Amino acid sequence: MYKKGLYTITSNMPLTETIYKMVLQGDTSYISASGQFVEIELPNKFLRRPFSVCDYDDNSITLIYKVVGEGTQLMSQLKIGTTLDLLTGLGNGFDINIDTKQPLLIGGGVGIPPLYNLAKQLIKKGLQTTVALGFNCAEELFFVKEFKEIGCKVVVATIDGSVGTKGYVTDAINQNGINCDYFFACGPLPMLKALCNHFTIEGQISMEERMGCGFGACMGCSIQTKNGAKRVCKEGTVFLKSELDL
Amino acid sequence: MKNEPLNLSVNLCRLQMDNPIVPASGTFGYGNEFKEFYDINILGSFVFKGTTKEPRFGNPTPRIADCTDGMINSVGLQNPGIDAVINHELPQLKTFFHKPVIANISGFSIDEYVYCCAKIDKEPQVGIIEVNVSCPNVKHGGMSFGTTPEAAAEVTRAVKAVTTKPVFIKLSPNVADIVAIAKACEEAGADGICLINTLLGMRIDINTQKPVIANVMGGFSGPAIFPVALRMVYQVSQACQIPIMGCGGVASARDVIEMMIAGATAVQVGSMNLKNPYICKEIIEQLPIEMQQLGIQSLSEIIGIAQKK
Ligand SMILES: Cc1cc2nc3c(=O)[nH]c(=O)nc-3n(C[C@H](O)[C@H](O)[C@H](O)COP(=O)(O)OP(=O)(O)OC[C@H]3O[C@@H](n4cnc5c(N)ncnc54)[C@H](O)[C@@H]3O)c2cc1C
Ligand SMILES: Cc1cc2nc3c(=O)[nH]c(=O)nc-3n(C[C@H](O)[C@H](O)[C@H](O)COP(=O)(O)O)c2cc1C
Ligand code: FES
Numbered sequence: 001m002y003k004k005g006l007y008t009i010t011s012n013m014p015l016t017e018t019i020y021k022m023v024l025q026g027d028t029s030y031i032s033a034s035g036q037f038v039e040i041e042l043p044n045k046f047l048r049r050p051f052s053v054c055d056y057d058d059n060s061i062t063l064i065y066k067v068v069g070e071g072t073q074l075m076s077q078l079k080i081g082t083t084l085d086l087l088t089g090l091g092n093g094f095d096i097n098i099d100t101k102q103p104l105l106i107g108g109g110v111g112i113p114p115l116y117n118l119a120k121q122l123i124k125k126g127l128q129t130t131v132a133l134g135f136n137c138a139e140e141l142f143f144v145k146e147f148k149e150i151g152c153k154v155v156v157a158t159i160d161g162s163v164g165t166k167g168y169v170t171d172a173i174n175q176n177g178i179n180c181d182y183f184f185a186c187g188p189l190p191m192l193k194a195l196c197n198h199f200t201i202e203g204q205i206s207m208e209e210r211m212g213c214g215f216g217a218c219m220g221c222s223i224q225t226k227n228g229a230k231r232v233c234k235e236g237t238v239f240l241k242s243e244l245d246l
Numbered sequence: 247m248k249n250e251p252l253n254l255s256v257n258l259c260r261l262q263m264d265n266p267i268v269p270a271s272g273t274f275g276y277g278n279e280f281k282e283f284y285d286i287n288i289l290g291s292f293v294f295k296g297t298t299k300e301p302r303f304g305n306p307t308p309r310i311a312d313c314t315d316g317m318i319n320s321v322g323l324q325n326p327g328i329d330a331v332i333n334h335e336l337p338q339l340k341t342f343f344h345k346p347v348i349a350n351i352s353g354f355s356i357d358e359y360v361y362c363c364a365k366i367d368k369e370p371q372v373g374i375i376e377v378n379v380s381c382p383n384v385k386h387g388g389m390s391f392g393t394t395p396e397a398a399a400e401v402t403r404a405v406k407a408v409t410t411k412p413v414f415i416k417l418s419p420n421v422a423d424i425v426a427i428a429k430a431c432e433e434a435g436a437d438g439i440c441l442i443n444t445l446l447g448m449r450i451d452i453n454t455q456k457p458v459i460a461n462v463m464g465g466f467s468g469p470a471i472f473p474v475a476l477r478m479v480y481q482v483s484q485a486c487q488i489p490i491m492g493c494g495g496v497a498s499a500r501d502v503i504e505m506m507i508a509g510a511t512a513v514q515v516g517s518m519n520l521k522n523p524y525i526c527k528e529i530i531e532q533l534p535i536e537m538q539q540l541g542i543q544s545l546s547e548i549i550g551i552a553q554k555k
Binding site: 001002004041044045046047048071087209210211212213215216217218219220221222223224229234 | 307
């Protein structure tokens with residue numbers, strides 16, 4: 001179930017030069033799983049902008065966003081106290097009722113945020129949770145400390161080698177000899193493709209597509225899967241690895 | 247003003263509607279998503295997603311682009327095909343929508359239009375058939391059926407021959423003379439005209455210098471196209487006797503009233519449903535307030551009154 005409502009910004013601050021963290025206050029009762037997303041209406045923008053829920057509690061939502069265009073630029077300038085119109089409860093989210101003892105969470109860039117609340121949930125279930133994070137360079141690092149603080153083992157890869165393993169997340173997973181029996185992933189398409197080739201184990205992958213509505217009405221976000229056409233915003237954003245044809 | 251209750255109802259080709267508000271094809275799916283937001287029985291009716299003979303995935307993604315006061319889509323008629331619509335979507339719709347629905351039919355050949363319209367005509371839930379002639383005719387070099395009076399009339403005649411329900415022809419605005427095409431449809435037996443489909447548009451990402459839409463071009467819609475749609479409704483309603491459904495950029499109760507004054511009997515709301523899923527409910531609630539302010543007793547009184555001024 002999804003819901004439209006008004007939310008008030010209680011915090012909006014940079015984590016790096018281009019990545020911001022925004023906390024919004026309002027009704028979160030329609031958010032039912034980690035990995036769901038919200039659609040934000042922005043002044044002077046026709047379409048809403050989709051962002052993954054990084055974390056949420058009874059009355060607040062945390063988002064992490066990268067400034068990439070006019071909409072996110074505008075978001076970065078919004079002041080505390082500003083109200084925004086959001087659709088919440090979008091997407092299926094990650095399914096944590098699965099058989100795993102050693103889950104591995106893999107995130108690249110702004111694919112990292114939805115893994116944070118997921119990690120919290122898995123740790124709450126008493127699971128030994130490892131997180132592998134990929135960034136371009138040291139300057140773009142964010143949330144490494146936050147994942148450690150909630151009890152995750154964290155490995156990092158940077159393309160330029162300035163922090164952690166030089167290369168991609170798959171390199172960091174290999175170099176650190178990470179054992180896992182299930183994975184969850186979100187990030188750029190090349191990373192997701194590499195993971196599908198790397199792993200024989202099953203996993204859940206959160207996909208991204210340009211969206212019109214975010215709630216299943218426009219068919220803008222469809223992808224082809226082994227089980228036919230699916231809407232990323234409705235049947236996804238999370239799909240089983242075995243279902244995807246990347 | 248008289249002390250009678252305000253009357254929002256309109257009569258669209260034998261279909262008595264509680265109000266003129268009709269969500270447009272492609273922005274309302276088959277109703278499933280919107281019933282989560284509100285009881286869609288408050289609508290006059292709605293037009294379901296453009297349906298073709300075979301299931302279609304549509305065009306490659308990205309197929310959506312944001313624009314100032316509007317958007318571009320090149321979804322490319324993704325739909326499950328006419329049989330799945332009849333066997334799955336309509337029975338499901340029946341459980342939560344208790345009014346006649348408007349069926350939007352698309353095709354890539356005359357045969358395909360005929361096949362789909364004949365099938366959908368047998369469905370009791372369908373009140374009106376809306377034929378989208380903006381699709382390319384694959385048998386004739388891909389030119390859209392809606393771009394010449396002859397081709398539009400040919401589709402109209404063929405479809406009318408196999409149907410009993412009122413048939414509206416939904417026209418493309420990407421033509422030199424909309425009136426000639428509308429008149430050709432009327433002469434070929436159309437029961438009504440829907441104006442307008444999307445305008446051909448394009449965006450380029452100035453960082454990558456590549457088109458935003460994978461298919462390069464797509465259909466532009468949203469509040470920015472309202473004046474174009476209004477102008478075409480006005481022109482066609484002057485030239486034709488058959489009723490018009492106005493569509494294009496409608497975003498408020500005042501836009502609905504303006505469309506009706508220009509000549510529309512019913513008014514479709516498209517892209518705005520994607521931005522604000524409650525827009526049709528809000529418009530229906532706002533209409534009586536605007537009517538009161540403007541001294542309009544009955545909405546059907548204002549249809550086409552601009553012609554008489
Ligand atoms: C389900 C989902 C979850 C997302 N979660 C996050 C997140 O947690 N953090 C984050 O930083 N970004 C996230 N994104 C990407 C984010 O939506 C885009 O970066 C943002 O919309 C860009 O808006 P803009 O106006 O700044 O850019 P513009 O380029 O000016 O945007 C123009 C249009 O393109 C769309 N768009 C641009 N890039 C993307 C993209 N990569 N994916 C989808 N739509 C895009 C916009 O929504 C808008 O309609 C997510 C995208 C999706 C689909
Ligand atoms: C995402 C999307 C999908 C659409 N799909 C169809 C379709 O399948 N058949 C059709 O006749 N029109 C389709 N349209 C056109 C709309 O029904 C409408 O004519 C057009 O968008 C103009 O109205 P608006 O400005 O209110 O959106 C689509 C429009 C959008 C935005
Ligand atoms: S964005 Fe509209 S259906 Fe997914």
